[in-house]
Amino acid sequence: MSGVDAVVVGAGPNGLAAAVVLAEAGLRVEVFEAADTLGGGARTVEATLPGFRHDVCSAAHPMALASPFFREFDLAAHGVRMLVPEASYAHPLDGGRAGVAWVDLERTADGLGVDGKAWRRLFGPLVRDWEGTTGFAMSDLRRPPSAPVTAARFGLRVLEQGSPLWNARFSGDLAPALLTGVAAHAVTPPRRLAPAGVGLLLGALAHGVGWAVPEGGSQAIADAMVDAVTSRGGVFHTGHRVTDLAELPPARATLLDVTPRALAGMARWPAGYERALRRFRYGAGACKVDYALSGPVPWANADCARAGTLHLVGSREEAVAVEREVAAGRHPDRPYVLVVQPGVVDPTRAPAGAHTLYAYAHVPAGSTLDVGAAVTAQIARFAPGFQDLVLASTVTTAAESAVENPNHVGGDIAAGAVTLRQTAFRPVPRWNPYATPRDGVYLCSASTPPGPGVHGMCGYRAARHALRERF
Structure with missing residues (x-):
């Protein structure tokens, strides 16, 4: 036995x-x-x-604080300190402007100018019932939702943002870019239903609970x-x-x-x-770059220094074009780069005064190309002088990621x-x-x-x- x-x-x-x-x-x-x-x-x-x-x-962990499993497990009771930056994520544009998703929804809307009211209407109902939003989006989709009204609101917004209607509620360029950057976490062209759902869930949690960074x-x-x-x-x-x-x-x-x-x-x-x-x-891959820095990233927009996560790709139109390039098996000259700067809330990651920086670029599945130079250039595009702070860096290509972790088929960190x-x-x-x-x-x-x-x-x-x- x-x-x-x-x-x-x-x-x-x-x-x-x-x-x-x-x-x-x-x-x-x-x-x-x-x-x-x-x-x-x-x-x-x-x-x-x-x-x-x-x-x-x-x-960074957009779903950790909202996850029914982790809420039941109680990370804090097990000694894990989940630190929440003032801004969950930011999306800089050329010229020093940036959209910033503060944990405070009203503050975020105030910073989006002409599209502030539209952002509030888009996310407000999902944020007010973030538990219902999470319960539906993190379910197995096999049973009726526990919060059917919230689920319906979520579904209608997915239909909107995954279709040609996705610009209908916006007039400016900051809010569309901010939403597209988070939808691109799906590592697929954003104007589709599935990445729209990813963007709306992560966006709602950015205001509902915050994107946490574990201490250490x-x-x-x-x-x-x-x-x-x-x-x-x-x-x-x-x-x-x-x-x-x-x-x-x-x-x-x-x-x-x-x-x-x-x-x-x-x-x-x-x-x-x-x-x-x-x-x-399986989807596209990710080429990861880790940086040891002598100081904080010198973002052109000061608010970016208060965000835990940043999406570096430019406008909504540029993000769509870049993700289509990757889906077609090509390496964009200026790729979508996701950056996490844990030192915003966690000084334990590096010696005093120094910082670590986490970055990855979307690349075609199975890519063996080292795109570290392109990643550095994309960061420097929005943070002039960044390269002068780099003490050391390490690149992990998509192909190398697949060898290190067999669940990353072709470098697909989403496991499908x-x-x-x-x-x-x-x-x-x-x-x-x-x-x-x-x-x-x-x-x-x-x-x-x-x-x-x-x-x-x-x-x-x-x-x-x-x-x-x-x-």
Whole structure:
């Protein structure tokens, strides 16, 4: 008789969330992780110089404070300090102007001039009921929403912003750029329904709870979950890449924080299910650049220095053109660059007076190109003199990211293209998106609902299904 009740493969945020839920239910849990350290995308390392701590994949966390799993887990009770910058994100334009998404919705609207009232009307209902917004957007989309009015308002706004009507409510250029920059988190051309939903959810949370930065790095989140599992008798095995389910100890439930591509190769599946797994599409990649800086970034717009996250791409029209270039397999000369400056709220990331800077550019899937120079130039476009502050930098291409983390297929940090079909049917069309044709085997990665982000909900929901069905 096996001494294990449940096995989890993959110790990223979702695998760890699943392990927490199972361990808290009193089960004997073992976790297998291919890397030598735990945390997956929520790890923090000294990637440039000693004393400069850089997040490996996730740095700012738009969904962490709103996630039902993390609210239940209570990060603060586990010693994790989630620091909220005054501004969740900013979007600079040429000439020193910028749209700034302050946590305060009214302050944001006041700064958007002619489009302030439109921004307030767009986001106001979603922010006032951010719990209902989150409950719908972070659900598995298989059951009626708990807040149907809010869900309907969210859906109508998605239809608007994912269609040719997306400029109908705006007159200026700041608000459209600000919204397009956040929608581009989906790593796909923004004027589509799925990225519109991403932009509206993240935008609502920017005002509802704020985009938090964990003190000391994202590793703090992972470490808290690891501690919660080990304190209940859970066991972790690092440096063990699982390629076949037969390698695992017998257990009543097996939860896999892997992509559909990896799942397809781990066992023999019914032909239809395997075809569906192999049809699952992956999106564009990300080329990441970590910087060690001698001081804060000299943004041309002073308010940008108060934002935790910035989207560097220019106008709405430029953002659309750039993302279409990437989708077509080309490297734009001036790519979309997402920047996180944790030092705005967390001085522990670097020696006194110095800063770390996290950046990535969208690139075609599987790209082997080092776009570090283009990323530096795009930052300097909105922060003249930036390059003079760089003490050291480290580039991770999309192809290298895929080697370091097999869940990043082709450098796709979202673990699957963010499309309408793959939002509704992620990863395959099934009533229970986490269950597989094998009894007791579940998929719990970001390739399942609600998709990418450090929220733990994929693992949480898969584990809840396993508890109901197997225990």
